[in-house]
Amino acid sequence: MKLYLDIASTTEIHQEVINSMNESYHLFYGNPSSVHSVGYEANKRIESARATLLKSANAKNHYLIFTSGGTESNNLAVLGVTNRHQKQTSHFLCSEIEHPSVIRVYDHLKHEKADVSYIPVTKQGVIDLKALHDMVSSNTHIISVMHVNNETGIVQPVKEIIDLVKKKSPKTLVHVDGVQAFGKINVDLVNVNADFYSISAHKIGGPRGVGALIVKNGVNLSPIMWGGGQENNVRSGTENTPGIIGFEKATLLRINNTAEHLVKIWEIRKELIEHIMSRLEGITMIEHDLSDYQFPGILTISIDNVKSEVILRMLSDNGIYISAGSACSSRKTTASHVLKAMKLNNAVMDGALRISFNETMTYDQITYFVQSLEQHVNQMRRMMKR
């Protein structure tokens, strides 16, 4: 049995997405910037996909810029509003548990002598609202927080955060990294009135190399790349029409069933936890106590006295694919900055495994996964006892 339980890292593209892209290659192959009708048709198709995506996030007061993915969207949000003067005079804030494509942008600003602070999180992995309140000032230029954490699935109270920030400093821009949320939990930008919201296609069965940044009307962005002036002069480069069509399709396949899928994913999560707890000892669950703060499709556990990397390689040999935390850091195996920020002890961090799945996971797969896990953990523990 092949069992891919690493969908927070990337998903296998959906067959219907492939079909829609394959169709688009011949219908919309023109350069959307061309004046002739082949270009015009491609352009029209992109605009309709743009409208679909905005609607899917209930974004009634926002516009959308297509990018090459979540990393670019996150970079564009922060760097696209930050000029030299702001770097020298303003204050920048991001949480300690952001994805590398956010936190390293702030690290870069700090390296360039900007005044950057990192917001701590509680032991449960939620942004510390009291600390945030103390840190925000009228000089805070932009703050980045994520919607769903990619390593723990912990959901941040983004509405509360935005309300808190805007109350204390109405001009501070708020960027929400929604890459792990969009298409998975309800995203409602009328309710969560972020200035920027980043999304990505390949996390939800869409193609690689396509993402978007949703921007509040009236908020101006400068490009981070210069060229032909596509995407309203914000993102130059020939538009990736098939990728954009694939992104739209992947979104449509998920967006209307989010609530229904979530119910199913919660059931799978509970089943998984029950199986694991009944068969293995010395397991720490890294999750939030309250279900409102937990996206169920990311289950992070830690196995006492067993290094996560060893287990995941053993599972991989068995055809089961999970992650030791974020896979986004290019094969690095240093301790997770997210788990560190949650002040977990080293032993828990060393044994942390991320299992990520969606509503299609079956009871047989759950059983097979837990059996394999048990087998390898016991084997490792026996070896270490000798």
Next chain:
Amino acid sequence: MKLYLDIASTTEIHQEVINSMNESYHLFYGNPSSVHSVGYEANKRIESARATLLKSANAKNHYLIFTSGGTESNNLAVLGVTNRHQKQTSHFLCSEIEHPSVIRVYDHLKHEKADVSYIPVTKQGVIDLKALHDMVSSNTHIISVMHVNNETGIVQPVKEIIDLVKKKSPKTLVHVDGVQAFGKINVDLVNVNADFYSISAHKIGGPRGVGALIVKNGVNLSPIMWGGGQENNVRSGTENTPGIIGFEKATLLRINNTAEHLVKIWEIRKELIEHIMSRLEGITMIEHDLSDYQFPGILTISIDNVKSEVILRMLSDNGIYISAGSACSSRKTTASHVLKAMKLNNAVMDGALRISFNETMTYDQITYFVQSLEQHVNQMRRMMKR
């Protein structure tokens, strides 16, 4: 008859490229940064595509960074070696006929108070080597020149340019925008020893949203986007495995037949010119006298007293798709900066049409195109006489 003669703008993706991508979706869907075997296999596949592309440019002393396309590659080359200090103290040079994704990066540097100069071209559209020689100094940090111009097909003497620059200032970095050259004419980076060479997939039957920057060994690049540290810490973001595989396939489909294709494309060009000249009066050919300086697959002509945009819309209604110059400037119809740099008069610029094609264009298509062109031009000229 549908006749797409705008392949310098973008190409219809090759069916074999689609097939290889479709296959890859299920074989190499893992995140190449993941430690498990699905990730490892994807990573291995990317490395093999990287080697193919380097070999296709005969790049023995270079490495390659995958990007989201030509625009990003060009931005990365220039901005990736330019820090704040260099902006304040160094000199920057690019030619007057660069693609917007190059020239606007230099415009941006100029806007940020850097010392930027633009190298003029001769009336025939070739970079003025004497002027270049006078402009380069030991303080010149980087210079960008293109290999094949996207509006005229004029081939720049990139080897001579690099030799000239390096002789006068060995430390000056030379960036060659090869987006319209790679896969179309012979690209040999042992001979043309550029520090940077930009390439793009969708100009040669490959997918949108994929490009690369080839970089000389020993030349260090800083990222222009921060994140997970993929692509040797230079270009973060989950790798676009299917896109990279498609880029490799598109390259392989063209690279071994470049010389043979060129012979065929020259024949088509000559046929096209003969037909046009025999049936239409008041035509100016915008081309170089010497065939070494002309890529034959881009034919730029100007029709006296007929606005190019009118003709291209009429042709479009007939199912014939050409361009009025660069399509990359997002539907702008201002005069071409390339033709301006060649000091063509306004009348010639107003009537300029770019016909771009490859070796597959048939005799029937040539006839049909010229007949349609003749018909519309005569119609317009009759209308204007009234």
